[in-house]
Amino acid sequence: MPKKKASKERVLSGVHFMLGNYATVEGAISAGCNYFAGYPITPANEISERMSQRLPQVGGKFVQGEDELCSVFSLAGAALAGGKVMTATASAGYNYMQEGLGYCYAIEAPMVIVDVQRTRGDNFASQADVYQMRYGASGDYEAIVVCPSSVQELYDYTIWAFNLAEEYRNPVIVMSETTIALMRERLDIPTADKIELYDRRYTKKTPDEYHPFEALANQCPEAAPIGEGYHTIYSLNPHDEYGNIDWDPIVFDNLYKRVTGKITENADKICRTESYMMDDADYAIVTYGSEFRPSIDAVETARKEGIKLGVLKLCNVWPVPENAICEVAGNVKKIFSVEMNLGKYVREIERASKNKCEVVSVTKNRGFVHTTDEIMTEIRKGVL
Amino acid sequence: MADIKINPRRKYLRPEKLPHFFCSGCGCGQVLNYYTQALEELDMDPEKMVHIGGVGCTARIPVYIKTDMLHGVHGRTLAWATGIKMMKPDLPVVIFAGDGDLVSIGGNHMIQAARRNLDVTVVMVDNMNFAMTGGQVAPTTPEESVTMTTPYGSAEPRFDTCRLAIAAGATHVERWTTADRVQCKDAMKRALQHKGFSLIEIVSQCPTHYGRYALGTGDPQKVIDWIKDHTYKLTTADSISEEEKSGKLPCGEFYRVSRPIYQGTTVMSGKEDK
Ligand SMILES: Cc1ncc(C[n+]2csc(CCOP(=O)(O)OP(=O)(O)O)c2C)c(N)n1
Numbered sequence: 001m002p003k004k005k006a007s008k009e010r011v012l013s014g015v016h017f018m019l020g021n022y023a024t025v026e027g028a029i030s031a032g033c034n035y036f037a038g039y040p041i042t043p044a045n046e047i048s049e050r051m052s053q054r055l056p057q058v059g060g061k062f063v064q065g066e067d068e069l070c071s072v073f074s075l076a077g078a079a080l081a082g083g084k085v086m087t088a089t090a091s092a093g094y095n096y097m098q099e100g101l102g103y104c105y106a107i108e109a110p111m112v113i114v115d116v117q118r119t120r121g122d123n124f125a126s127q128a129d130v131y132q133m134r135y136g137a138s139g140d141y142e143a144i145v146v147c148p149s150s151v152q153e154l155y156d157y158t159i160w161a162f163n164l165a166e167e168y169r170n171p172v173i174v175m176s177e178t179t180i181a182l183m184r185e186r187l188d189i190p191t192a193d194k195i196e197l198y199d200r201r202y203t204k205k206t207p208d209e210y211h212p213f214e215a216l217a218n219q220c221p222e223a224a225p226i227g228e229g230y231h232t233i234y235s236l237n238p239h240d241e242y243g244n245i246d247w248d249p250i251v252f253d254n255l256y257k258r259v260t261g262k263i264t265e266n267a268d269k270i271c272r273t274e275s276y277m278m279d280d281a282d283y284a285i286v287t288y289g290s291e292f293r294p295s296i297d298a299v300e301t302a303r304k305e306g307i308k309l310g311v312l313k314l315c316n317v318w319p320v321p322e323n324a325i326c327e328v329a330g331n332v333k334k335i336f337s338v339e340m341n342l343g344k345y346v347r348e349i350e351r352a353s354k355n356k357c358e359v360v361s362v363t364k365n366r367g368f369v370h371t372t373d374e375i376m377t378e379i380r381k382g383v384l
Numbered sequence: 385m386a387d388i389k390i391n392p393r394r395k396y397l398r399p400e401k402l403p404h405f406f407c408s409g410c411g412c413g414q415v416l417n418y419y420t421q422a423l424e425e426l427d428m429d430p431e432k433m434v435h436i437g438g439v440g441c442t443a444r445i446p447v448y449i450k451t452d453m454l455h456g457v458h459g460r461t462l463a464w465a466t467g468i469k470m471m472k473p474d475l476p477v478v479i480f481a482g483d484g485d486l487v488s489i490g491g492n493h494m495i496q497a498a499r500r501n502l503d504v505t506v507v508m509v510d511n512m513n514f515a516m517t518g519g520q521v522a523p524t525t526p527e528e529s530v531t532m533t534t535p536y537g538s539a540e541p542r543f544d545t546c547r548l549a550i551a552a553g554a555t556h557v558e559r560w561t562t563a564d565r566v567q568c569k570d571a572m573k574r575a576l577q578h579k580g581f582s583l584i585e586i587v588s589q590c591p592t593h594y595g596r597y598a599l600g601t602g603d604p605q606k607v608i609d610w611i612k613d614h615t616y617k618l619t620t621a622d623s624i625s626e627e628e629k630s631g632k633l634p635c636g637e638f639y640r641v642s643r644p645i646y647q648g649t650t651v652m653s654g655k656e657d658k
């Protein structure tokens with residue numbers, strides 16, 4: 001994978017007090033994003049607005065399209081034309097992007113999609129779309145979804161998302177949330193030489209030697225520039241390694257196993273988790289996104305009360321960090337799955353726990369993150 | 385042994401894809417033929433271009449061209465093209481779209497791309513129905529036509545796609561029929577050389593569906609004759625009475641003007657090349 005450092009002119013190194021949505025933009029600019037298409041929706045608007053200002057400054061292109069379908073399909077075109085591309089939307093807009101996402105998974109187009117999750121019709125906080133992040137499009141595919149919990153992580157994870165997209169030639173979703181997107185916090189932007197970037201692998205083969213969708217079972221194919229003689233068909237339809245549209249059962253099988261395999265077989269390389277006070281923990285909260293914030297406070301309170309509680313923070317929800325969750329399940333008496341919906345991702349946690357411990361679902365869908373007290377109430381009940 | 389002559393324009397095609405999948409008598413093959421003639425006369429290499437088809441019979445046309453192509457999603461051709469043109473403004477992009485693809489599901493993308501004057505060529509094959517799905521009514525179906533979803537005749541008026549495109553801001557708009565061999569080819573040549581949004585509508589015969597259901601014939605020649613009877617040329621429009629024109633589509637070069645092309649929604653260095 002060709003690695004390089006971020007370019008100096010793009011990185012606003014220094015300490016900032018910055019809005020989460022702006023931090024997302026700066027992460028993208030640092031990562032080399034040169035195409036953004038968006039459609040207005042709160043609470044993602046500040047991303048489009050700042051992009052419209054920043055991208056032309058660094059030689060990129062900004063498009064406000066007619067709808068989210070324009071956003072996502074123009075991203076596909078721009079990505080095939082060599083761009084590092086991003087769009088941002090919020091739940092209702094992400095619905096519309098599913099058709100385009102299906103295409104992008106199929107032709108293996110690298111791109112970053114920021115979904116600032118919100119409640120239906122207004123901008124209250126929610127994690128109710130955690131399954132849609134992964135399962136919205138038709139057909140077989142695997143998604144990569146990263147879930148920041150702070151303004152700093154919005155910056156860091158957006159860069160990570162671009163790197164994952166380039167490495168696996170897959171759309172990568174940044175699951176943002178109203179909470180952190182509209183929050184101002186300290187943001188430390190490192191110097192450009194500290195930011196490592198990956199770029200997709202371009203083929204060195206001639207058009208005659210090049211097979212556009214040929215790759216090992218757990219890898220993505222090499223890319224080729226468009227309009228330079230590689231005459232590739234980028235079709236949603238099942239295609240063989242030559243790019244020929246074909247409904248042969250073997251073609252189906254090879255294609256779908258490879259596009260899913262390149263993610264599932266590399267899940268350990270992709271997945272990241274962080275542990276807090278887990279070394280001696282009897283109980284663990286497993287959580288993601290902004291719900292990490294009250295969870296870490298709950299650990300402090302619990303420890304004062306003599307409850308040995310720790311937190312496993314999932315930095316990405318898809319692919320599921322199965323091994324990390326399973327390991328925790330083997331070491332504690334109970335897992336508390338804390339999330340801002342009526343209990344969705346808890347199913348993944350239960351599955352990954354392999355019955356090694358009980359999993360308690362701590363849920364809330366009232367437009368606000370859990371308070372520490374609310375979490376503690378469930379913990380106290382659970383440790384009785 | 386007789387000399388086997390190979391069509392010189394076969395070099396533009398993917399031989400492994402032939403024979404094509406169009407029904408016999410379908411207009412899509414003619415459109416492909418006229419298009420490769422246009423390429424040849426302009427000495428343009430499809431390998432140095434990008435072609436786009438959405439979903440539908442028409443969308444299959446570029447699958448036979450040896451070129452980089454995007455395919456397989458219904459109606460989003462102009463959204464794809466927008467991204468490509470923003471990254472590679474000098475790369476020629478040509479879209480083949482059915483009437484359903486362009487003005488039904490993709491209607492808003494078409495209107496907005498025309499408004500922005502996106503620098504692409506759109507060839508719309510207007511076969512007056514949704515062909516690939518089996519002959520349902522389309523926004524371009526003539527009024528009162530019987531189709532698979534209008535058993536009592538279509539109660540909806542039809543779109544005049546060319547007028548729509550001009551009103552939206554397209555800078556080059558022409559309509560011809562598959563019977564207009566030379567005109568189709570020349571129109572495509574003009575479109576390929578035009579800087580800005582070109583729409584070439586080609587009214588085409590679908591003997592399998594529109595022919596059989598709406599016109600009561602699966603004979604391609606009879607469908608072409610019907611199309612000829614239901615269109616007229618702009619050049620002779622003055623000599624035809626308004627009564628005779630009613631319900632018929634005009635054909636010709638409607639509009640060709642120069643206007644700055646789309647380079648993004650906000651551009652720092654002002655107007656660059658026109
Ligand atoms: C999102 C979506 N909706 C519907 C379809 C089914 N479909 C396949 S082709 C087609 C339209 C065909 O009509 P047209 O675009 O006019 O092209 P033609 O086949 O007539 O050339 C439709 C609706 C689809 N593939 N995708």
